[in-house]
Amino acid sequence: MTFFKKITIVSILFFFAVPVFAGQVFFLTEKQSFAQNEEFLVSMYLDTEGEALNAFEGKISFPVEFLEEKEIRDGNSLVNFWVEKPSSVPDGRGGKSGVITFSGITPGGFSGEKGLLFSIVFRTKHSGNVSIQMDGLRFLKNDGVGTETKASSLPFSLFISGETATSSAIIEPIQDNEPPENFTPIISSDPNIFEGKYFLVFATQDKGSGIDQYFVSEDNGVSFSPAHSPYLLQNQSLDTKIIVKAVDKNGNEKVVEVPAKHLEKDKQIFLLFGILSVSALIVFLYRKKIWKKNM
Amino acid sequence: MSLFGMSIAYSEEYTATNYKVLDPVMNSGSYGASTNFKLFGVISQISTGTSTSATFGDNAGFLYYPTVSSPAVSVTPGDGQVALSWTASQAYVGWTVTGYNVGKSTASGGPYTFTSLGNVTSNTQTGLTNNTPYYFVVTVKDFFDTIIATSTEVSSTPVAPTVTPPGGGGGIAPPVSSGTNVEFSGRAYPVSKVNILKDGQIVLTTIAGPDSNFFGKLSNLSAGNYTFSVYGEDKNGLRGSPFTFPIFITAGVTTKIGGIFLAPTISVDKSEVIKGDNIIIFGQSAQNAKVTINVNSDANIFVQQQSDKNGVYLLNFDSSVLELGNHSAKSKQAVGSEISPFSSAVGFKVGTKNILGTGKCTGRGDLNSDCRVDLVDFSIAAYWYKIKLSDSFKLIEKSRLNADGKIDLTDFSIMAYYWSG
Numbered sequence: 001m002t003f004f005k006k007i008t009i010v011s012i013l014f015f016f017a018v019p020v021f022a023g024q025v026f027f028l029t030e031k032q033s034f035a036q037n038e039e040f041l042v043s044m045y046l047d048t049e050g051e052a053l054n055a056f057e058g059k060i061s062f063p064v065e066f067l068e069e070k071e072i073r074d075g076n077s078l079v080n081f082w083v084e085k086p087s088s089v090p091d092g093r094g095g096k097s098g099v100i101t102f103s104g105i106t107p108g109g110f111s112g113e114k115g116l117l118f119s120i121v122f123r124t125k126h127s128g129n130v131s132i133q134m135d136g137l138r139f140l141k142n143d144g145v146g147t148e149t150k151a152s153s154l155p156f157s158l159f160i161s162g163e164t165a166t167s168s169a170i171i172e173p174i175q176d177n178e179p180p181e182n183f184t185p186i187i188s189s190d191p192n193i194f195e196g197k198y199f200l201v202f203a204t205q206d207k208g209s210g211i212d213q214y215f216v217s218e219d220n221g222v223s224f225s226p227a228h229s230p231y232l233l234q235n236q237s238l239d240t241k242i243i244v245k246a247v248d249k250n251g252n253e254k255v256v257e258v259p260a261k262h263l264e265k266d267k268q269i270f271l272l273f274g275i276l277s278v279s280a281l282i283v284f285l286y287r288k289k290i291w292k293k294n295m
Numbered sequence: 296m297s298l299f300g301m302s303i304a305y306s307e308e309y310t311a312t313n314y315k316v317l318d319p320v321m322n323s324g325s326y327g328a329s330t331n332f333k334l335f336g337v338i339s340q341i342s343t344g345t346s347t348s349a350t351f352g353d354n355a356g357f358l359y360y361p362t363v364s365s366p367a368v369s370v371t372p373g374d375g376q377v378a379l380s381w382t383a384s385q386a387y388v389g390w391t392v393t394g395y396n397v398g399k400s401t402a403s404g405g406p407y408t409f410t411s412l413g414n415v416t417s418n419t420q421t422g423l424t425n426n427t428p429y430y431f432v433v434t435v436k437d438f439f440d441t442i443i444a445t446s447t448e449v450s451s452t453p454v455a456p457t458v459t460p461p462g463g464g465g466g467i468a469p470p471v472s473s474g475t476n477v478e479f480s481g482r483a484y485p486v487s488k489v490n491i492l493k494d495g496q497i498v499l500t501t502i503a504g505p506d507s508n509f510f511g512k513l514s515n516l517s518a519g520n521y522t523f524s525v526y527g528e529d530k531n532g533l534r535g536s537p538f539t540f541p542i543f544i545t546a547g548v549t550t551k552i553g554g555i556f557l558a559p560t561i562s563v564d565k566s567e568v569i570k571g572d573n574i575i576i577f578g579q580s581a582q583n584a585k586v587t588i589n590v591n592s593d594a595n596i597f598v599q600q601q602s603d604k605n606g607v608y609l610l611n612f613d614s615s616v617l618e619l620g621n622h623s624a625k626s627k628q629a630v631g632s633e634i635s636p637f638s639s640a641v642g643f644k645v646g647t648k649n650i651l652g653t654g655k656c657t658g659r660g661d662l663n664s665d666c667r668v669d670l671v672d673f674s675i676a677a678y679w680y681k682i683k684l685s686d687s688f689k690l691i692e693k694s695r696l697n698a699d700g701k702i703d704l705t706d707f708s709i710m711a712y713y714w715s716g
Binding site: 116191 | 383416496517519520522524541662663674675687697705706707709710712713
């Protein structure tokens with residue numbers, strides 16, 4: 001191919017090149033060289049490269065011979081609602097497989113260069129060169145049809161030396177003394193889930209340590225059951241208040257109540273009796289007044 | 296060509312009895328400039344101007360239509376500094392945003408001292424005097440460093456923080472402080488409901504004034520990353536597109552987010568129109584705003600209208616200029632130098648029959664048909680996530696989501712787009 005043709009082809013490609021928008025994930029940590037038995041924090045960030053993205057999913061893989069996952073921190077994530085909260089996939093033998101999956105959405109979309117997805121606390125085990133991989137990345141545009149954008153991740157490698165870390169080489173838990181944010185659970189029903197029975201939906205955030213778990217009580221707080229949204233209500237009469245407790249990873253609690261939608265049956269009878277009594281009294285007094293007038 | 300007092304411009308072709316201009320090119324011309332003026336020249340298309348005669352009116356030039364949205368700006372005071380972040384400007388019809396300037400002044404209205412930045416959406420102004428109010432604007436630049444849009448002015452007073460901010464992902468989570476607040480201000484539609492969402496859930500509803508301006512304040516927040524969305528509901532209950540921005544809230548200070556300029560609401564009176572009949576495109580904007588309506592076809596059609604004192608605009612559009620098939624319409628508005636983003640598009644079909652529209656509820660993402668897309672719909676979808684759909688829910692998924700017979704991330708993305716909270 002002549003030089004002129006090469007230049008022509010390159011020029012044509014240059015003039016017809018179009019920007020390729022993508023989402024890119026990258027890891028940040030304080031250093032990339034560790035001793036054995038040392039804890040470190042890795043944060044996963046997203047650069048949307050100019051696009052507004054509203055749905056995110058993927059898998060993180062790491063070698064369990066070298067790294068142990070101690071904690072996943074999703075407080076302060078750009079993801080507002082998790083479809084699948086970041087969590088370790090079990091290996092089927094009571095341990096962790098070295099895979100962390102996640103999936104979630106941000107209504108309205110996120111656009112930025114450094115959005116925090118979540119962080120992981122690892123503990124190093126044996127010495128060696130280690131890579132943390134990203135697989136199955138999907139980022140969807142905030143365009144109303146869920147157009148998939150080109151997703152990529154920067155490779156992340158670290159080195160674990162033969163030295164053993166001292167006892168001080170741990171990541172301190174987040175000192176979070178604040179409860180999760182206030183929220184309003186909603187009672188709803190839909191013929192397409194739970195056979196049309198009443199269920200409860202709820203979600204909140206915790207900007208400190210992140211939400212750990214929810215609990216629901218339908219007996220005025222006597223007992224609480226672990227719960228996920230949507231939660232099938234045991235009491236379909238809706239005649240007792242419902243208490244929902246959001247607990248963060250430091251044990252701080254936000255407790256909210258949903259008032260009973262209907263009165264309990266004995267209270268209904270009492271109210272009806274009261275209304276009838278008052279009505280009868282009014283009629284009696286009115287007739288007495290008329291009778292006195294006529295006298 | 297003049298049609299019912301409005302001019303229609305095609306972005307690709309001008310045609311008249313005696314001439315035709317094909318594929319006019321923007322920005323390949325150059326500038327003529329003097330102390331007092333700058334003349335933009337483009338190949339084969341005259342610059343902004345109006346030609347009239349007894350039989351036609353011609354609003355010529357793509358520069359005639361506002362094509363770059365004004366950024367909304369947030370300011371967070373710090374110790375001798377103010378951190379600014381802003382929404383990326385949306386550019387259309389050949390314009391490209393290549394950078395921003397931050398203007399700073401100690402007097403409202405300027406004059407401003409500008410700092411030139413690249414194509415970034417945040418900047419921290421340092422070396423400021425605590426307890427002195429500063430006033431900021433953000434200007435938008437094109438490839439030639441020409442200013443093509445300007446934000447409204449926002450103000451902030453640097454103060455020494457009272458709470459140590461957290462590190463990223465670890466450390467001490469700061470307490471909720473009664474001084475950790477966020478203020479929102481901007482322009483919606485006259486006397487309209489304005490909803491403010493924090494991380495996808497409605498936390499505040501306010502009413503815009505007769506002048507379309509609104510203000511809202513959230514107090515006692517924790518420091519941290521938030522996603523705020525703002526959208527308006529017009530007098531007919533139509534919801535406008537949300538204005539969404541991520542922001543880090545610093546403890547102990549008031550972050551102000553100003554210059555939020557909501558896109559107009561938009562709807563059509565028919566979901567299908569017989570080719571040659573009129574379809575009404577309508578909605579609400581700020582009062583007396585210049586509303587640009589874009590009808591998407593093989594050629595993009597732009598029509599400009601003035602909304603009335605109640606912000607109402609209405610366009611009787613002749614569908615004879617459209618091909619058979621699916622089309623969409625969206626609108627944006629301009630008041631003075633402020634320009635909103637485009638609204639979400641509303642779809643319609645040009646076909647062989649007239650079918651009246653379904654009203655304010657689009658149905659997309661609304662799995663329980665309550666005219667909202669919120670946590671209840673999300674939970675219903677989560678129930679069916681990655682499991683076989685029932686026959687009845689398949690019908691819902693077909694009409695409200697992406698009709699692929701399953702619930703996966705794409706369906707959640709559709710819900711996230713149509714989210715109302």
